[in-house]
Amino acid sequence: LILPFSSWCEDSAIKTFEKKQDVMHKMLEEDQALLKNALVNNQPPPAERQQEKPKWGTNLSEEEQKEAQTLFQLYGYNVYLSDRLPLDRALPDTRERGCLTKTYPKDLPNIGVVLIYLNEALSILKRAIRSIVNRTPKHLLKEIIMVDDNSSNDDLKEPLDQYIKTIETENPSLKFIRVRHNEQQGLAFARASGWRAATADVVAILDAHIEVHELWAEPLLTQIKKDRTVITSPVFDRVNFDDLSVIQYLPSSHAFDWALWCMYESFYPEYYELKDSSLPGKSPSVMGIIVADRKFLGEIGVLDEGMKVYGGENVELGIRVWTCGGSIEVVPCSKIAHIERNHKPYMPDLSTAMKRNALRVAEVWMDEYKHNVNLAWNIPFKDHGIDIGDVSERKKLRERLKCKPFKWYLENVYPKLDPLDNLVGYGGMKNLDAEGDMKCIDQGPQPGHTPIAYHCYYYGPQQVFYRTNGEVYIGGIKSHKYNDNRCLTDQGNKETEPGLFYCKEAMQKGMSIHWDFSQGKEMKNRETKRCLEIHKNKLVIQECTGQRWEIQHVIKDF
Ligand SMILES: [Mn+2]
Secondary structure (H helix, E strand, O other), X not given: OOOOOOOOOXXXXXXXXXXXXXXXXXHHHHHHHHHHHHHHHOOOOOOOOOOOOOXXXXXXXXXXXHHHHHHHHHHOOOHHHHOOOOOOOOOOOXXXXXXOOOOOXXXXXXXXXXXXXXXXXXHHXXXXXXXXXXXXXXXXXXXXXXXXXXXXXXXXXXXXXXXXXXXXXXXXOOEEEEEEXXXXXXXXXXXXXXXXXXXXXXXXXXXXXXXXXXXXXHHHHHHHHHOOOEEEEEEEEEEOOOOOOEEOOOOOEEEEOOOOOEEEEOOOHHHHHXXXXXXXXXXXXXXXXXXXXXXXXXXXXXXXXXXOOOOOHHHHHHHHHHHOOOEEEEEEEEEEEEEOOOOHHHHHHHHHHHHHHHHHHHHHHOHHHOHHHHHHHOOOOOOOOOOOOOOHHHHHHHHHOOOOOHHHHHXXXXXXXXXXXXXXXXXXXXXXXXXXXXXXXXXXXXXXXOOEEXXXXXXXXXXXXXXXXXXXXXOOOOOEOOOOOEEEEEOOOOOOOOEEEEHHHHXXXXXXXXXXXXXXXXXXXXXXXXXXXXXXXXXXXXXXXXXXXXXXXXXXXX
């Protein structure tokens, strides 16, 4: 099994995670439906649903398609096509219009590029190197540092050495530095390894499945030359994993939610008042590709090498840079094309590592806000049994650098992030008295507005939050002020189906969204005095018969 070294919190990772939860939900649902079908109609289950066909290439014979498919399964992207595309293929110019006329100073700091990889396809690596060599001015490109996190692929030995030799002969001023780990160390360590080996003024830590665009380095170096405490990120375009074509992404800020999943978000409102989309914009975090003053990055502690696999290390860097005296900028005129893989093969590992890393970030950096991470992951505040490793060194670092509190970060850098205050309980909500197998509240089919009773499995769709004001959210809680939660509602009149609507919308429509509940007691609507109960495996609102509910985690007695 190859663990593709995919190295940042790209939005597809988020999508995949959500999809996983949805799929889990659907599977259970389909199980039920099939079972019912089989019982009622004595019919076989329907054939597997048709998936959209990936584009491996045009006019491929059946044999070639098979080869393409096999390679895809190994790497998560279309290696068959990559092996056949020119290494110096042209990329579409996707820069903002304002970038086309910009000029940059001649005397910029020089740059060392770090490429980290684990069993990357050889042609993908070659193309990354080729693009960097061709599209970075010779007098600025000091070194390329290749960090191999213990790959096992044979073509990353001799054949890669050969290619690097060719490039070295062609470019006598360019130095290649090779770093190889004897065992797999994970992303944060690999990046830090590359940083340690670097000697240039500025270090650019990149994924290896990228191609840089023309003029990618100059805009970043210009910002860093102006202010050495700025950590910069280019804007990534997406390279499709199947046809390897480039899809333009627009500049936006790199943000995260309380689970520390990354997401794109708009810049601060002040940014848009300037009406120039070629200007760098401040960002609360960074997705993972970072370009920084080498020494400054060292001064503030490079990366938390106690992070495992990947996930969370970029958020840790974001919080640390801002609170310890630096800042982060996304620079629209610098563009890098990045392959978004199909992540599927190792999703289980991803969320386990992610959870652990997120708790680590919370423990070191989030002060009194750290429990927001537990809430987002549905983990108890105490005794959760997840080993986050030794954080004493990182805590010392924070003290030594006299970093500002997380509260300052929330107020000044990331005010859109909404602390999950005023909660009394969270997690699965189970009925203690109902007859039948469906005992848990579930958000029901999506999109939709009807929560249902379902088998208890406590994934996202069953995560319930009970707020001190009596609101009950089903299917998760929102991390950002710009998103509304979905409230359990009594739609009133003779309607016995419960509703699930955005809380503001429900209020406007005059639905009742406040519930009186305490652990092990009934759940009664404050206005209509009717109860949420389960009748014949159906979630209903009816005259109270005394059915009791229990929520998985209690924050404070209620
Ligand atoms: Mn990547």
